[in-house]
Amino acid sequence: MATNGPVRHTRQKDAVMQRLRECDDFVSAQELHRKLDDEGTKIGLATVYRQLNALVDSGAADTIRLDGQQLFRLCGEDAHHHHLVCRKCGKTVEIDPPSEAWLRKIATNHGFTVESHTLEVFGLCPDCQKV
16 A cells, blocks of 8 residues: 655665666565675665565555565556466566456455455466477
8 A cells, every 4th residue: 555655765774765766577575685785885685675665555556565575666556457478487567457357246246345456467478488
């Protein structure tokens, strides 16, 4: 959920944002931390997690769970969107969301109301299907 409060800029947040901008696909906090460390940026893993979750809370990044691991990604557009994610290599493609009418119909058919939704489709990308 996005918040409307002011976002503080810190050296750590800037480093995490810069490194995340360089990742086309979803990435774990551990992998991002390792990349930052490899380039000589000294930042704790807990700080990387905090900064990534702050980016998600502010609406600047998306997060998904894949195989029990939380992954993060900056997305190129502000509009509501969803993803196709390759389970093997992590390749990610943004897709248009299903219609609100379809979501509400499915929810109503099962006695639910819709408060929010996420949709991530997991499978194998064309390259990983060949292997």
